[in-house]
Amino acid sequence: xxxxxxxxxxxxxxxxxxxxxxxxxxxxxxxxxxxxxxxxxxxxxxxxxxxxxxxxxxxxxxxxxxxxxxxxxxxxxxxxxxxxxxxxxxxxxxxxxxxxxxxxxxxxxxxxxxxxxxxxxxxxxxxxxxxxxxxxxxxxxxxxxxxxxxxxxxxxxxxxxxxxxxxxxxxxxxxxxxxxxxxxxxxxxxxxxxxxxxxxxxxxxxxxxxxxxxxxxxxxxxxxxxxxxxxxxxxxxxxxxxxxxxxxxxxxxxxxxxxxxxxxxxxxxxxxxxxxxxxxxxxxxxxxxxxxxxxxxxxxxxxxxxxxxxxxxxxxxxxxxxxxxxxxxxxx
Amino acid sequence: xxxxxxxxxxxxxxxxxxxxxxxxxxxxxxxxxxxxxxxxxxxxxxxxxxxxxxxxxxxxxxxxxxxxxxxxxxxxxxxxxxxxxxxxxxxxxxxxxxxxxxxxxxxxxxxxxxxxxxxxxxxxxxxxxxxxxxxxxxxxxxxxxxxxxxxxxxxxxxxxxxxxxxxxxxxxxxxxxxxxxxxxxxxxxxxxxxxxxxxxxxxxxxxxxxxxxxxxxxxxxxxxxxxxxxxxxxxxxxxxxxxxxxxxxxxxxxxxxxxxx
Numbered sequence: 001x002x003x004x005x006x007x008x009x010x011x012x013x014x015x016x017x018x019x020x021x022x023x024x025x026x027x028x029x030x031x032x033x034x035x036x037x038x039x040x041x042x043x044x045x046x047x048x049x050x051x052x053x054x055x056x057x058x059x060x061x062x063x064x065x066x067x068x069x070x071x072x073x074x075x076x077x078x079x080x081x082x083x084x085x086x087x088x089x090x091x092x093x094x095x096x097x098x099x100x101x102x103x104x105x106x107x108x109x110x111x112x113x114x115x116x117x118x119x120x121x122x123x124x125x126x127x128x129x130x131x132x133x134x135x136x137x138x139x140x141x142x143x144x145x146x147x148x149x150x151x152x153x154x155x156x157x158x159x160x161x162x163x164x165x166x167x168x169x170x171x172x173x174x175x176x177x178x179x180x181x182x183x184x185x186x187x188x189x190x191x192x193x194x195x196x197x198x199x200x201x202x203x204x205x206x207x208x209x210x211x212x213x214x215x216x217x218x219x220x221x222x223x224x225x226x227x228x229x230x231x232x233x234x235x236x237x238x239x240x241x242x243x244x245x246x247x248x249x250x251x252x253x254x255x256x257x258x259x260x261x262x263x264x265x266x267x268x269x270x271x272x273x274x275x276x277x278x279x280x281x282x283x284x285x286x287x288x289x290x291x292x293x294x295x296x297x298x299x300x301x302x303x304x305x306x307x308x309x310x311x312x313x314x315x316x317x318x319x320x321x322x323x324x325x326x327x328x329x330x331x332x
Numbered sequence: 333x334x335x336x337x338x339x340x341x342x343x344x345x346x347x348x349x350x351x352x353x354x355x356x357x358x359x360x361x362x363x364x365x366x367x368x369x370x371x372x373x374x375x376x377x378x379x380x381x382x383x384x385x386x387x388x389x390x391x392x393x394x395x396x397x398x399x400x401x402x403x404x405x406x407x408x409x410x411x412x413x414x415x416x417x418x419x420x421x422x423x424x425x426x427x428x429x430x431x432x433x434x435x436x437x438x439x440x441x442x443x444x445x446x447x448x449x450x451x452x453x454x455x456x457x458x459x460x461x462x463x464x465x466x467x468x469x470x471x472x473x474x475x476x477x478x479x480x481x482x483x484x485x486x487x488x489x490x491x492x493x494x495x496x497x498x499x500x501x502x503x504x505x506x507x508x509x510x511x512x513x514x515x516x517x518x519x520x521x522x523x524x525x526x527x528x529x530x531x532x533x534x535x536x537x538x539x540x541x542x543x544x545x546x547x548x549x550x551x552x553x554x555x556x557x558x559x560x561x562x563x564x565x566x567x568x569x570x571x572x573x574x575x576x577x578x579x580x581x582x583x584x585x586x587x588x589x590x591x592x593x
């Protein structure tokens with residue numbers, strides 16, 4: 001049985017399709033990530049899986065239960081850590097966890113030991129009796145994550161777990177997530193728009209853009225499918241650009257070509273052999289190459305190759321502000 | 333049923349914790365009713381003959397003190413639901429909604445916490461009233477008075493939670509609350525006896541649950557029954573009001589929080 005399974009899942013707000021016919025599964029014990037820009041439909045999908053939103057059509061099973069028909073059972077199996085930190089500032093760290101424990105019906109005689117255990121895990125034991133107002137952003141996030149796993153959910157949902165944190169704190173949170181995953185062997189479903197995060201944490205990634213899944217695979221496979229090397233070159237504006245591209249396509253070692261304005265990205269299996277060929281073509285066509293570089297493929301390149309653009313905030317067909325305005329109009 | 337009680341208590345506990353940590357707010361909210369009782373109570377002291385004409389023997393301030401206690405209860409409880417909006421904005425609501433607790437428990441926990449807080453505030457006003465010389469024929473009545481205030485506030489906290497769950501913005505919430513709060517207070521015998529109102533106003537006031545609460549609490553504080561309303565009738569009216577509001581509030585709350593915010 002899969003931990004999460006969706007079939008043709010869709011969610012529309014008015015005429016905006018936030019989630020458009022998504023089907024995927026997440027294996028038990030896996031760390032699975034949705035990677036995509038803001039407004040790609042990641043959070044909406046997560047809100048459907050955590051029973052906060054009802055899908056417009058399609059099905060979703062979490063831990064074997066249908067989110068639409070058995071939301072109560074789903075809620076018993078999941079932990080959900082939201083994008084914004086949701087800890088109560090005026091309560092102490094421990095009180096926050098106590099609240100979370102009660103919300104999730106942890107048996108009374110186990111509450112204290114469970115809280116001690118997660119406090120230890122996220123290294124907040126010595127600050128537990130101080131109000132959260134005195135915590136740093138990273139500490140609050142850790143406390144939030146701790147709250148999500150206190151009741152040992154079968155599936156832990158992490159919505160953009162490190163958004164807004166500095167890079168050191170981000171790394172620290174990644175360590176905690178890995179530690180949690182080893183310790184409790186739970187399935188983790190996370191969303192992120194950080195390439196590095198997806199690369200570091202996930203067993204498999206789904207690239208999502210404009211409400212649709214573009215591809216699902218392991219980060220390793222994605223990168224090697226791109227070919228072993230990435231050649232980026234920029235050329236001067238010229239009319240023979242099209243011809244140049246079609247000539248490039250004839251080079252057998254090139255697997256894929258992407259173009260973004262003057263920048264051309266080539267995915268090739270033997271980059272060092274391809275570069276001389278590129279110069280040959282360009283001098284034949286009298287095209288001036290401004291710069292050229294040869295790198296190992298990153299998830300960034302993978303993302304560009306599937307979506308045709310880089311991960312950018314506030315772009316793509318669907319963003320949070322529009323989503324909000326739409327929802328508002330719907331209610332009116 | 334057991335789990336509903338447990339879940340209600342969880343939310344109740346959280347709301348009270350938050351209240352306890354905001355001590356400055358407790359005092360600020362006392363300023364307005366204190367001004368009412370001191371300023372209005374003394375300003376209108378010349379109206380004593382008017383209230384004597386309906387059979388009330390004491391000072392005007394003794395007549396209106398129960399009204400201000402109810403005023404405190406009304407406003408504390410009707411404002412109390414506002415944190416529902418914060419909870420939805422800052423994620424606590426989603427946290428509660430994705431946990432196994434029932435939606436009604438969230439509403440009930442909030443309502444019971446608000447009504448207890450309202451009663452605490454009201455008891456502080458009662459203390460101020462006693463301190464400035466309002467006499468109390470029978471101190472044994474303090475506990476039942478507080479019980480009535482808690483019950484009554486539960487009804488008003490229901491109104492508040494209902495409006496907060498339906499309103500999508502602070503502005504809407506405060507607009508509706510201000511539209512409701514003052515008229516309900518004014519359309520009651522809190523400041524002047526029903527007998528002095530024109531007939532049509534008195535009839536409207538008799539549809540207002542605040543009227544019955546004021547009459548009942550005043551009777552308990554001063555021993556004088558007015559308006560031809562018996563204590564039993566008042567208790568029945570208040571209980572029905574509270575039951576309807578609590579039921580309606582849990583229903584509306586459950587329906588509204590399931591919609592995206």
